Amino acid sequence: MTSTTAPTRQAARLALTPNTAMAGLLDGAWWPYSRDLATELLPLVEALRDRFGRVTRITANPAPWPVALRKVPVGGYAVHVGWFTDQAPDTMILLTYSLGRCDLLVIPPETEPSSAARLMAAASAPGNVHTTGTLMSEEHETGRLLREAGAREDAWETDGGASPQPGPHPHPVVGARMIYLPEGMWRRPR
Structure with a gap:
């Protein structure tokens, strides 16, 4: 026997800035499940209704x-x-019909969950001053650095540990404020 129940609609993956006086360039981020706007828009506008009112129009790049x-x-x-x-x-x-507008970063559906989480947190931070383009390029760079670090760690494990490095290996001084750089170097902040 075949079931005739309707498929369950997924809630919008949405992160909004808190209601504070610190307005930023973005009101948050939305991570749709697909690129089908007809399917994705209903859960989004329902999630925004309580805070922004009835959404009547959207603008987007095609x-x-x-x-x-x-x-x-x-x-x-x-x-x-x-x-x-x-x-x-x-x-x-x-x-919206009465309360103005909501500017969202739209995270591509195929984005890795860890990357999407970082983007949602950055876009929904109170007083954020980053454009969507800046956030996406910074996340692209962060993802690249994390992949490179993972590849170095994998090489470390498969090659049997540390390979000899030329020159002295600086170490942080206990109590001194130091910054670790991805290349394995330590430096004092300026």
Whole structure:
């Protein structure tokens, strides 16, 4: 016998800045499960309703979304979509009926969970001053450094431990404030 129950809709993966006086460039971040805006928009606007009101329009860059709909049904009404190629591809602006707007970093659905968590935390920090482009490029660099560090650690394990390094190995002085750099060097902050 076949079940006729409707599939369970997933809650929006959303991180919003706290309600504080410290306004930033972004109101938070959204990590959709897919690039199907018709499926993803309903849980997002429902999650934003209590804080921002009824979302009536959004603006986005069409590059990340394979189907560029002009209207997306969300329950009993439709959200109008404006597509702008000059808007950052990782930005979505949601306009509400009464309370203004909500600017979100849109994290690509295929993003690794650890990377998405860092992006969501950065975009939802009170008083954040980073654009979506800056956050994405910084996360790309962080991911690259973490992958390189992992590769060095894997090489360490498979090669039997430490390889000889030329020159002295500086070590932190107990009680002195030091910064560890990814290349294995220590330095005092300026």
